[in-house]
Amino acid sequence: MDSEIIFETINLCKEFGGLVAVDNVNIKVRKNTFHAIIGPNGAGKTTFFNLLSGNIEPTSGKVIYKGRDITHQPVYRTIHFGVGRSFQISNIFPNLTVFENVRLASQALGADNFKFWRSASAFKQYEERTWVVLKRVGLQERANVFARMLPHGDQRKLELGMILAPDPEVLLLDEPTAGMASEQVPELIALIQEIQKAGDKTVMLVEHNMNVVMSVSDQITVMHQGAVLAEGTPAQIAANKDVQTAYLGGLYHLNL
Ligand SMILES: Nc1ncnc2c1ncn2[C@@H]1O[C@H](COP(=O)(O)OP(=O)(O)OP(=O)(O)O)[C@@H](O)[C@H]1O
Ligand SMILES: [Mg+2]
Incomplete structure (x- = not known):
């Protein structure tokens, strides 16, 4: 299945002083899919979203949106192109x-x-x-x-x-369920899924709740120390030894 790529990054890097927050990330996000970005605290997920949305500029590398290089476009332009994003903080x-x-x-x-x-x-x-x-x-x-x-x-x-x-084509959601009472989470997630399906939208989701990630995602990218550690379907990620060692071990009991 070779559906259209909506977002692509090429060797994307962001350094803050000596710290490499996003380390040579190459990612392809297919249109109309639910694509989760997971990884431990400080892995670079929010920084990666900031690079996609134009909130910050990369140190090097490229951001391609629908075949167009938007690497140096400011936020108000990326909104115009169809990128919508939420922030980890309200x-x-x-x-x-x-x-x-x-x-x-x-x-x-x-x-x-x-x-x-x-x-x-x-x-x-x-x-x-x-x-x-x-x-x-x-x-x-x-x-x-x-x-x-x-x-x-x-x-x-x-x-x-x-x-x-503004009717975006892709929604970048950074921990949309953060701070919610756990019984309210399914309703918000169902709403996001409905919006994704009914509106032909692409959702990129940063989320720490593994049950949510595993149940809604078509594709998962795992970040660790700024770099991509693994990529795959929920079943592939759950079975990935590197992911289990670096991240999931102890946090999530695999019962897929
Ligand atoms: N503006 C900044 N200046 C300096 N360092 C930064 C800045 N923004 C992020 N960092 C650092 O970059 C690294 C990645 O941070 P980032 O917020 O992207 O991680 P995250 O994966 O979103 O973490 P969390 O799950 O806690 O939200 C961290 O070490 C963080 O301290
Ligand atoms: Mg974050």
């Missing part, structure tokens, strides 16, 4: 309402074009888009609530809505 505006948060995020696309952004019809489009997104993530009833008043699980849904607002 990115919502606590003193704005749920609706206002999503509307601002939906304006990210139009902000590239000042005239379009200013026109009244564009404003209406953003409002319509905001309702569509709020429905999608199940927060339409909460539209007028201040974001800071939302329970934690709903805040994570709001973040998902903010990523979806």
